[in-house]
Amino acid sequence: MSDEREPRRREADDVEPLAEAPSKEVREAQEERLRATWKTPEGWRYWSAVNNSEVGLWYTSLCLIFLFFGGVLALVMRIQLAQPGSDFVTADQFDQLFTMHGSVMMFLFAVPVFEAFSIMVLPEMLGARDLPFPRLSAFGFWCFAIGGVFFCGSIFFDMGPRGGWFMYPPLTTDYLGGYGPDIWLLGLSFIEVASIAAAVELLVGILKTRPPGMRINLIPLYAWYILVVAVMILFAFPPLIAGDVLLEMERLLDWPFFDPARGGDPLLWQHLFWIFGHPEVYIVFLPSVALVAIMVPTFAKTPMVGYSWVVLAALGTGFLSFGLWVHHMFTTGLPGISLGIFSAASESIAVPTGVQIFCFIATLMVGKKAELRVPLLFVLGGFSTFVIGGLTGVMVALVPFDMQAHDTYFVVGHLHSVLIGGTIFPIVGAVYYFFPLVGGKQLSEKLGRLAFWLMFIGFNITFVPMHLTGLLGMPRRVFTYPEELGLGTLNLVSTVGSFVLASGFLVFAIDVLRRKKNQPYSERNPWGAGTIEWSAPMPDEAWGIRSIPEIDSRYPLWDQPNFVRDIDEGRFYLPDAEEELRETLVTSPIDAKPVQCLRVAGPTFKTHLAALGVGGVFIFTTFHWYWPALASGVFGLVMILNWLWTGTAPIPEKKEKHVGLGLTLPLYVSGPGAVGWWAMMITMLADLVAFMALVFGYFFYWTANDTWPPTDAEDLGLLWPLGGLGLGLLAWTATAMARRFNRADRPGLFYPALALGALAALASGVVLLWAPWRVGMDPTRHAYPAMVWLLLIWCAIHLAVGVIMQGYCFARRAAKRMDAEHDADIVNVTLYWHFVALTLLVTVAAVAGFPKVS
Amino acid sequence: MSPVSQGAPPETPRDPASTAETEESLWWLASAPLAWVLHLLATYLTAANYCAKAAEDASLTGVRLAIAGYTAVALLALVLLARRGWRRHRAGESLGPHDFDTRADRHRFLGFTLFLLSGAAILGVAFAALPAVFMETCR
Structure with a gap:
């Protein structure tokens, strides 16, 4: 290992663990607080645990x-x-x-x-x-x-x-x-x-x-x-979900995406399935x-x-x-x-x-x-x-x-x-x-x-x-x-x-x-590994790690002297839970510089109810029970909103916290430094991939059919699709402005901007769906009208979700759960809206623009 | 902390400005795969689209020329990316496995990984272009 090569190097300003361990009393008090904070629920409430x-x-x-x-x-x-x-x-x-x-x-x-x-x-x-x-x-x-x-x-x-x-x-x-x-x-x-x-x-x-x-x-x-x-x-998964949507639409509603007699193509399924598969x-x-x-x-x-x-x-x-x-x-x-x-x-x-x-x-x-x-x-x-x-x-x-x-x-x-x-x-x-x-x-x-x-x-x-x-x-x-x-x-x-x-x-x-009651506990690090997970005591404590270490090597247990002792004695970061809140460190993506002390959520049953509600939508739809499916969906949505409202981005009681080793970190971060922003970004990337898979389908039909759009297809015209797009972009702009007004602490402009955004979004959805309705496009007649309808419905659903998010931010600020400084909600919602704007642009270009040039 | 680190002085890389975290981006690692995927899509879509509309024994000459063009562009881009990665890999003095807890080693590691990825992408591009060397018709 390291004795056979040049000595390990570190930066001059690299952080050392505490030279002296805290006194035994202090350590025991810390451990007690950590244990209480991370305690696994007991009895039937055990199933409310959310800890990893x-x-x-x-x-x-x-x-x-x-x-x-x-x-x-x-x-x-x-x-x-x-x-x-x-x-x-x-x-x-x-x-x-x-x-x-x-x-x-x-x-x-x-x-x-x-x-x-x-x-x-x-x-x-x-x-x-x-x-x-x-x-x-x-x-x-x-x-x-x-x-x-x-x-x-x-x-x-x-x-x-x-x-x-x-x-x-x-x-x-x-x-x-x-x-x-x-x-x-x-x-x-x-x-x-x-x-x-x-x-x-x-x-x-x-x-x-x-x-x-x-x-x-x-x-x-x-x-x-x-x-x-x-x-x-x-x-990989979004194309499959897109394919699932197409296939299920054909099964439930007879929209002919894969029926060659009506302009569809079964090979499209094979492409979408194997792009995933x-x-x-x-x-x-x-x-x-x-x-x-x-x-x-x-x-x-x-x-x-x-x-x-x-x-x-x-x-x-x-x-x-x-x-x-x-x-x-x-x-x-x-x-x-x-x-x-x-x-x-x-x-x-x-x-x-x-x-x-x-x-x-x-x-x-x-x-x-x-x-x-x-x-x-x-x-x-x-x-x-x-x-x-x-x-x-x-x-x-x-x-x-x-x-x-x-x-x-x-x-x-x-x-x-x-x-x-x-x-x-x-x-x-x-x-x-x-x-x-x-x-x-x-x-x-x-x-x-x-x-x-x-x-x-x-x-x-x-x-x-x-x-x-x-x-x-x-x-x-x-x-x-x-x-x-x-x-x-x-x-x-x-x-x-x-x-x-x-x-x-x-x-x-x-x-x-097999029962292992009479078997002794394993020794610590039984395989002699070099990676951090083996610093855990046997049996492990619910807190995950006693103190969060400073890393200097790929194999810290081999290369960093006294590594396990320093973790155990709380000589590293976050050795305590003073407020009895579950905390972990957030760091930067490349050099892992600490940027935030993140409070993570504890046990709850809200997630179970949300899963039940969302699950009901899929299960009831299978058997064509649409009203129960709708009710279940509404229930799931309410539970998700309730979970978000009570559990995400709460305004902390103080700005910063000392996390040990002389480091003080903010408790609240919004924008690209925050984990929530990353999660929204990544989720929407997946959403965008699913959308692109549908757009791929649209152009796949163009290669597979002699004429696409078919010669007898109804023309959407430009007025309504472009009008819908314009309203959608207005909603997007208004949301982005609302974020600015919030940060500038100008509620007099924030609320009207958000309300304007929501109205424009609703109008945009209605206008976009009106366009094919107006000319009497029948989605069961041919794959072309089916695809046009599907893309526009996709946009309308995204607009509707966007409106719910705008309403959420409106209520968050009104309830004083969001303010000029603590603005993660509106920042993440604006990020969502960037993706909606892109989706609208591509859709309108495809369904209204492409027929004009093809 | 550790006695092993005392023997070595802190490193001074040749170009300290380029080693700040804000100067790095993980997106560079995505650049080589992106070049490969664009090449693959362009190659495949051009060929598939042409053959879907043309007769079965239609000549592929135009498609082959287009693929040659895509391949030249993709290879050029990838060679430039590989060069960028190699230079970063060689920055400063250490040529080891880049496993020190230093900004310089992180910089070299990202460079070396970009270099290797560009290599893998060059391989992928060359493979995807090969059929165009041999195929003469849409059959």
């Missing part, structure tokens, strides 16, 4: 439960396929099984588990007391729980979706009746909202709540990966690599070799993964050059993916001889499996080979090698690694080894034969096959293997759930 350690634990546990549920579905399928001509389940049930299996594993396990896990451990890794928006995490979790249970429950009522996890129209629009596809579309859209909420939380957490001194070149590799993945979610693979994979990146240096007892190269791999894989989506569409009859472009792009991603694997191997080689403990076993097993899956991935990225292997068991074998090897093995390894941080107890080394070998051997017996079954001609998603194909033996081997694999998971579950 509780929410993260529930979230992770629920994801693992869904993993087991998805696994059981897979076992049922394997029993059915064990021999030719079996009738263990019907074709219809089998369709539900594979659709549910894929969807559950992807949407209810793979994506949320990384968010769940990060909510739990990221603050510990960053030496923060909590993430900046604990209630947002809790809201996301409860949305996820409601949506997940709703979605999984459908199969027990024989109502499960049957269209496969990618729900291609026209199968899902014309041939599947019932509620299945609606449950998929609405249930999963709801969960996607929760995923985006978590991504916002993690992104702001990494950029703004790092410990002082943790510069961008010192952050844990795990945080780099999560940063990349959170950004990917913001760009391919990055999704990496959204699932990169967090597991992140886990590997944090475990490998610990076992090698040396810093990661090629930190910058690993960062490159994370960023490079992240962006290149957005250029591959068409490789899922090689057999749809696209022109050769399109296939070539995406085939080449698919090959290129192997480079950054390989770089990180080489860095990990190099680290294990240069380090002290690594002890083969259970987590490392899973990491190595994951490597080998993933590399095989990666190589078959390079094979299917080649168009001629893909034309043969497409939709066969070869692809099933490939994708499970990548996902189980690349994702699940590292996750199980990480559960073994991080388990002591949860309850202070270790999992069993013996059971862990047994679980590993069962899983590893079972995995290979199951999935290696599938490559052959596929090459011999067995298609995916068939509920049975004739004996003459001669695939019975290979399938039987796979089925046997799947039960060996499942028994490995069973051993793992037993190890996690």
Whole structure:
């Protein structure tokens, strides 16, 4: 480590911890206050907790439960396929099984588990007391729980979706009746909202709540990966949500977005789905690599070799993964050059993916001889499996080979090698690694080894034969096959293997759930790691970290002398909670300079009620119960407003606070320094991406149709769309002016400006919708009027939300919860309005301008 | 705090002005991927749009010339970005893994990462341009 190279350097003005620890009495009093402040609620109120350690634990546990549920579905399928001509389940049930299996594993396990896990451990890794928006995490979790249970429950009522996890129209629009596809579309859209909420939380957490001194070149590799993945979610999920909207509109209202007879195109769904779906693979994979990146240096007892190269791999894989989506569409009859472009792009991603694997191997080689403990076993097993899956991935990225292997068991074998090897093995390894941080107890080394070998051997017996079954001609998603194909033996081997694999998971579950009452607590930092989360005592306290450290190294536990002692004795920042309010530090994004002492929210049930209300909208709509859906939506909105009103940006009792080590920080910040501003910015970026996906659809139809707009389409004219745009821009300007008047403390101008803004916004929405209404555009007649209507409705909804926000700011100032100095509300609302103005401009340019020039 | 740090004097980078946090931006890291994505979209949309409207065996000459143009522009931009990153990486004296708690090392780290990212983007651009070298028609 550091003794082999030049001495570590720091800036001359770098902060030292207190030279002398506070006296024992002072420390005990501090600890008492911290303990009281961060106390986890008891009894039934336990479920009102919002702290990252509780929410993260529930979230992770629920994801693992869904993993087991998805696994059981897979076992049922394997029993059915064990021999030719079996009738263990019907074709219809089998369709539900594979659709549910894929969807559950992807949407209810793979994506949320990384968010769940990060909510739990990221603050510990960053030496923060909590993430900046604990209630947002809790809201996301409860949305996820409601949506997940709703979605999984459908199969027990024989109502499960049957269209496969990618729900291609026209199968899902014309041939599947019932509620299945609606449950998929609405249930999963709801969960996607929760995923985006978590991504916002993690992104702001990494950029703004790092410990002082943790510069961008010192952050844990795990945080780099999560940063990349959170950004990917913001760009990948919105196109899927946009696609969901289109598909659901076609199912519910017969708007023909995917009906070629009426100007639609089913390929648009494939584009939108895979613009999400391919990055999704990496959204699932990169967090597991992140886990590997944090475990490998610990076992090698040396810093990661090629930190910058690993960062490159994370960023490079992240962006290149957005250029591959068409490789899922090689057999749809696209022109050769399109296939070539995406085939080449698919090959290129192997480079950054390989770089990180080489860095990990190099680290294990240069380090002290690594002890083969259970987590490392899973990491190595994951490597080998993933590399095989990666190589078959390079094979299917080649168009001629893909034309043969497409939709066969070869692809099933490939994708499970990548996902189980690349994702699940590292996750199980990480559960073994991080388990002591949860309850202070270790999992069993013996059971862990047994679980590993069962899983590893079972995995290979199951999935290696599938490559052959596929090459011999067995298609995916068939509920049975004739004996003459001669695939019975290979399938039987796979089925046997799947039960060996499942028994490995069973051993793992037993190890996690077995009573550990008589087992002693683990020693502190049992693996000898170098990253901050292992400074935690065993068992851990609810306060997260005793005092927030000043960081000088990537591995502070290895490099900073007396680091753990200084944290424990409160020699760093925020060693106390004088006001008994939950506090953490906000720092700047690059050099992690402290900028604010942030007060975070405590336990509440408001988030649960908000999640229930929002969930009701999706669930009732599935069954076409529109009035209950509306009522539920109103209830959800009221609960969200209530939560915001009482819980966000309260005016503190004093301006500043001394946080220790001679540092005094403001308690209230607005604008780009504030976490709320970042959250609004990031959320609206995601919103903008969804909107751009719709606009992409508009222009996609232009390429797909001979004439777009169609020759017989009604003309909106320019007057009304431009009038609506003008009113919308007036609303935007008025809001921006209101922000200025508020800051200048001129209520006489502030209130009228805001009222004018709200009126103009309402008028703008009405005028924009009047434009197509006036000329009698019928959205069910053709994809063109449907698209025009949809874009204008999108604008109108955004305007309506904008009006609610304006009203909120109006009331905040009137209730003295906002003033000239404490103006975060109006600043964030103005930021929202910038995005609305952009949305309006693009929409009007498309629906009114484009027909004039095309 | 730590005895290990006492041996080394505080660093004086060659260009102290450029190392203030306000002079840095994480957006630079997004610049190389942005160049790549613009190139990919331009390449793909030009080809797909042309072939969607043209006959199946229509000649791709115009599209190939356009792709050559996009590629030249993208590669030029990426080489300039790589150069910028490399210069930052070499600023001052230390060439280590850039893991010191100093403004200078943070500056060098961001530079080196930009350099590597530009490299990855150059690779991506070259790969996406390759089909245009070989394909002659829309088939």
